[in-house]
Amino acid sequence: MRILDTEIEKGKSYQLSINLAKSHLRNSMLVPVIVHRAKKDGPVVLLNGAVHGDELNGIDIIRRLISNGYHKPKRGTIICIPVLNVFGYLNVSRNFPDGRDLNRVFPGTKNGSLASQLAYKFTTEIAPHVDLMIDFHTGGADRVNAPQIRCAPSDEEALKLATIFNPPFIIHSKLISKSLREMMNKNKKTVLLFEGGKSSVFEEDVIQHGVNGTIRVLHHLGMTPDCPEVSTEPVVISQSKWVRARFSGMFHPTVENGSKVNKKDVLGFITDPYGDFNKKVRAAYDGHVFCVNNAPIVYKGDALFHIGVTGANENLPDD
Numbered sequence: 001m002r003i004l005d006t007e008i009e010k011g012k013s014y015q016l017s018i019n020l021a022k023s024h025l026r027n028s029m030l031v032p033v034i035v036h037r038a039k040k041d042g043p044v045v046l047l048n049g050a051v052h053g054d055e056l057n058g059i060d061i062i063r064r065l066i067s068n069g070y071h072k073p074k075r076g077t078i079i080c081i082p083v084l085n086v087f088g089y090l091n092v093s094r095n096f097p098d099g100r101d102l103n104r105v106f107p108g109t110k111n112g113s114l115a116s117q118l119a120y121k122f123t124t125e126i127a128p129h130v131d132l133m134i135d136f137h138t139g140g141a142d143r144v145n146a147p148q149i150r151c152a153p154s155d156e157e158a159l160k161l162a163t164i165f166n167p168p169f170i171i172h173s174k175l176i177s178k179s180l181r182e183m184m185n186k187n188k189k190t191v192l193l194f195e196g197g198k199s200s201v202f203e204e205d206v207i208q209h210g211v212n213g214t215i216r217v218l219h220h221l222g223m224t225p226d227c228p229e230v231s232t233e234p235v236v237i238s239q240s241k242w243v244r245a246r247f248s249g250m251f252h253p254t255v256e257n258g259s260k261v262n263k264k265d266v267l268g269f270i271t272d273p274y275g276d277f278n279k280k281v282r283a284a285y286d287g288h289v290f291c292v293n294n295a296p297i298v299y300k301g302d303a304l305f306h307i308g309v310t311g312a313n314e315n316l317p318d319d
Contacts, residue, residue, distance in 0.1 A: 001037065001044075001077065001129060003016060003033070003035060003079070003125065003126070003129055004016045004017070004018065004033060004125055004126075008035055008037050008077065009037065010037055010038065010039045010040075011037065011038065011039040012036075012037060013034070013035065013036040013072065014034070014035040014036075015032065015033075015034055016032075016033040016034075016035060017030040017031060017032050017033060018030065018031035018033060018118070018121050018122070018125070018126075020114070020117060020118055020121060021114060021117075029086060029087065030086070031081065031083070031084060031086050031118070032081070032082070032083070033079065033080070033081055033126070034066065034071060034079070034080040034081075034082075035077065035078075035079050035080075036071050036072045036073065036077065036078055037076075037077040038072070038073045038074055038075050038076055038077065038223075040074065040075040040076075041075065041076065042073065042074075042075030042076025042077070042221065042222065042223060043076045043077075043131040043132060043221055043223070044076060044077045044078075044079065044129050044130050044131045044132075045073075045076065045077070045078050045079070045130070045131065045132045045133075045134070045217075045218065045221070045223065046078075046079045046080075046081070046126065046130045046132070046133040046134070047061075047062050047065065047071070047078065047079070047080045047081070047082075047133075047134050047136075047214065048081045048084055048133055048134070048135045048136065048180075049061065049062045049081065049082045049083060049084065049135075049136045050082065050083040050084055050085050050086075050088070050089055050136075051084050051085055051102050051103045051135065051137065051180055052085060052088060052094040052095070052101070052102070052103065052137065052138075052140070052199070053083075053085040053086070053087065053088020053089040053090070053091065053092070053093050053094060053095070054088065054089075054092055054093055054094050054199040054200045055094070055136070055137055055138040055140075055199050056138070056199070056200060056201065056202055057136065057138050057196055057197045057201075057202060057203055057206045057207055057210065058082075058135075058136025058137060058138070058194070058210065059082050059083055059089075059136075060202055060207050061136055061194075061207050061210035061211050061214065062080050062081075062082040062136065063082055064207070064211050065080070065211060065214060065215075066080055066082075070214070070215060070218060070224055073218065073223035073224060074222065074223055074224065074225065075221075075222050075223055076221065076222075076223055077129075078218075078223065079126065079129070079130065081126075084102070084118075084122070085102050085118075087114065088102070092200065094140060094199065095115075096113070096114055096115040097114070098113060098114065098115070100113055100114075100115040100116075101115070102115045102118065102119060102180075103176075103178075103179050103180055104176075104177075104178045104179065105119045105178055106119045106122075106123060106178050106179060106180050106182065106183035107119060107120065107123040107183045108120030108121070108122070108123055119180075119183075122180075123183060127183070127184060127187060127189065128187070130184070130189055131189065131190065132161070132189070132190045132191075132192070132217075132221075133184055133189060133190070133191050133192070134191075134192045134194060134214055134217065135180060135181065135191060135192070135193050135194065136194045136196075136210060137193060137194065137195045137196075138195065138196060138197045138198055138199050138206075139195065139197065139198045139199065139291060140198075140199055141198075141199070141295070142198065142293055142294045142295035143198060143291055143292070143293050143294070143303075144197060144198040144257055144291065144292050144293075144294055145195040145196055145197060145198070145257075145290065145291050146168055146169055146196070146257045146258040146289075146290045146291065147167045147168050147169070147194070147195070147196035147197075147205070147206050147209035147210070148167050148168065148169035148170065148171050148194070148195050148196065148237075148290060149162040149165050149167045149169075149170050149171070149192050149193065149194055149195075149213070149234075150170075150171045150173035150193040150194075150195060151170070151171075151172070151173065151191070151192060151193065152172070152173065152174065152175060152185065153172040153238070155185070155190070155191075157190050158190050158191060158192060161190065161192055161217055161220070162192055162234070163234060164216050164217055164220045165192060165194075165213035165214070165216055165217050166212075166213055166216060166230045166232075166233075166234060167194070167196075167209055167213055167234055168209070168232075168234060168235065168258055169234060169235050169236075169237055169258075169288065169290050169308070170234045170235070170236045170237065171195075171237045171240070171290070171308065172236070172237060172238050172239075173193070181193055192217070194210055194213070196209060196210060198294070212228040215227060215228055216228060216230070235288055235308075235310065236310055237287075237288065237290065237308030237309065237310060238308075238309065238310060239308065239309050240287075240290070240306055240307060240308035240309070241284070241285075241306075241307060242303040242304070242305065242306055242307075243267065243281065243282075243283065243284055243303075243304050243305040243306075243307060244301055244302060244303055244304060245270060245281070245298045245299065245300055245301060245302045245304055246270075246279065246281075246300065247270050247277075247279050247300055248270075248298065248299045248300045249270040249271055249272050249277065249279075249297075249298065250270065250271045250272065250273065250296060250297060250298075251268065251269075251270055251293070251295060251296060251297065251298040251304065252268050252269045252270070252271065253267065253268035253281075253292050253293075253294065253304070253305070254266065254267065254268045254269070255267045255268065255289055255292070255305070256289075257289055257290070257291070257292045258288070258289065258290065259288070259289050260287070260288050261283045261286070261287065261288070261289055261307065262283065262286050263282075263283055263284065263285050263286050264282050264283060265282060265283045266280050266281070266282055267281045267282060267283055267289070267304070267305050268280075268281045268304065268305075269281065270298065281304060281305070283305075283307060284307075285307070285309065286309065287307040287308050287309040287310075288307065288308050288309075288310075289305050289306070289307055290306055290307075290308055291305070291306035292304070292305055292306075293305070
């Protein structure tokens with residue numbers, strides 16, 4: 001196995017890096033890549049964080065796995081990239097300095113934009129070695145995701161591993177064009193996309209779900225000896241719709257993220273600053289809330305609550 005021009009020998013650890021560009025101060029901007037290969041052959045698992053530079057929970061999930069030695073498997077190889085988008089991370093920004101979203105340019109090009117060049121490096125030098133990728137994300141802007149694994153409903157291996165991961169929710173999710181997950185899927189790689197919390201903060205509950213779920217998957221693959229216990233079964237969401245704001249105003253969510261709700265339940269309120277306008281936001285159907293928009297000010301049509309249902313033949317209203 002040869003990664004980033006380095007021969008990866010059995011039983012050894014490596015601190016590698018993707019050297020893509022220099023900063024304005026002429027310092028090299030390196031993407032650290034931590035690799036440990038066990039003496040015994042086995043699968044290659046990639047733990048990948050911060051495709052979006054402000055999504056911090058995934059970074060700390062991988063950091064904790066490394067600090068507790070879970071990146072050194074009994075068999076196979078584990079590759080850790082805690083911060084893929086170092087450019088966004090240093091600017092505390094979702095995207096690259098030129099505004100491009102790294103997760104919309106895969107597989108990238110050798111001489112394109114900076115984001116596209118990083119995507120190309122990843123696609124050609126990291127992805128070919130990987131059997132399974134666990135990709136860690138959070139909600140963007142003011143959206144808060146309940147801990148969940150997203151995977152394509154047609155990917156039986158991903159669904160099996162998602163159940164072993166044991167998040168509160170497993171979401172049937174279509175592939176997005178030019179995303180990292182789509183690129184890996186096209187290259188016959190298994191992908192678990194973990195979503196939890198919101199950007200720019202660390203959330204302990206979300207981080208613990210990510211750490212424990214990853215250890216369960218590694219244990220299933222025979223890569224680590226111990227495994228956290230499972231207390232509940234995941235809720236599998238087959239379809240979902242957003243409840244949108246019918247009015248502009250000040251938004252006050254009242255339902256807890258992750259809750260089961262029934263049609264017409266009150267989920268929150270939209271008010272004005274003057275005390276004479278107060279409108280209820282109600283659930284349009286029965287289901288589970290797995291994402292809440294915490295923006296204090298909203299406009300008519302803004303997405304407020306993402307609600308999913310478990311029934312395969314459920315007819316959901318239009319947004």
